[in-house]
Amino acid sequence: MGYRIALFLALVLFGCGDADEEKPFITLATTTSARNSGLLEVLLPKFTEETGIEVRVVAVGTGRAVQLARDGDADGLLVHHKGLEEQFVADGFGIERLPVMYNEFIIVGPKADPAGAAKAGGGVEALKKIAEAKSPFVSRGDKSGTHLRELATWKQAGIDPAPASGTWYREAGSGMGATLNTAVGMQAYCLTDSGTWLNYKERGPLVVLVHNDPKLFNPYTFIVVSPEKHPHVKKDLTQKFADWLTGPDGQKAIADYRIGGEQAFFPNARQ
DSSP states (O other), rough: HHHHHHHHHIIIIIIIIHHHHHSSSSEEEEHHHHHHHHOOOOOOHHHHHHHHHEEEEEEEEEHHHHHHHHHOOOOOOEEOOHHHHHHHHHHSSSEEEEEEEEEEEEEEEEETOOTTGGGGGSSHHHHHHHHHTOOOOOOOOOOOOOHHHHHHHHTTOOOOOOBBBBEEEOOOOOHHHHHHHHHHHHHOOEEEEEHHHHHHHTTTTTTEEEOGGGGGGEEEEEEOOTTTTTTTSSSHHHHHHHHHHHHHHHHHHHHHOTTEEEEEEEEEEOO
């Protein structure tokens, strides 16, 4: 009897562990916006159900996600900064950029809108008004795709907010959700992606003030990490995910995803 019990325990402790280790998986480095929007919670189980391949997610800012892939710590990238993506591929770390979907960046702020951002007619003019009024603005400040787009928009406005750091311009140094929490607490303006905003519940006094600006178009791209740089990456499994994501099933899942009845992302893979 004792032998049988010992054998049973050995099977439970070691047999099950081996089964888990043998289950195929890939590591995806992606943005906090993809996670905060809730999209991945819908997409990834569908992919796993169809293929048996698990996707393990590391959600950080785009800059950090790209660096993880450069270091060989990810098999695939789902990010949203064209410049970083193009450099990643040009340097031989990625095979190609695959368009997946898009949404938009928006500017949110207090309903009273003391700077008059809503009447500005677009993101660039809105930032000019916020800077002129010295109204509180919270930046992610984390070199993410959202932060880099914000900095590019300030540059288009002809404004360098760095000298105002710590006064009306605050850098949270955190993900989008935490940055929005800070903006709510300060009743401040903030640039965010529309997907995160739709899924964000504790909005307090903040409302959308600037949207539908073509200059704030926000495309997402998938990149398979090149095995020529990192031979250990799971290229074949990752390519299966890329094909699914940009194929009919993945694109439909993206199109069907709703938050409060609103479409959060729009598929745009090249079919």
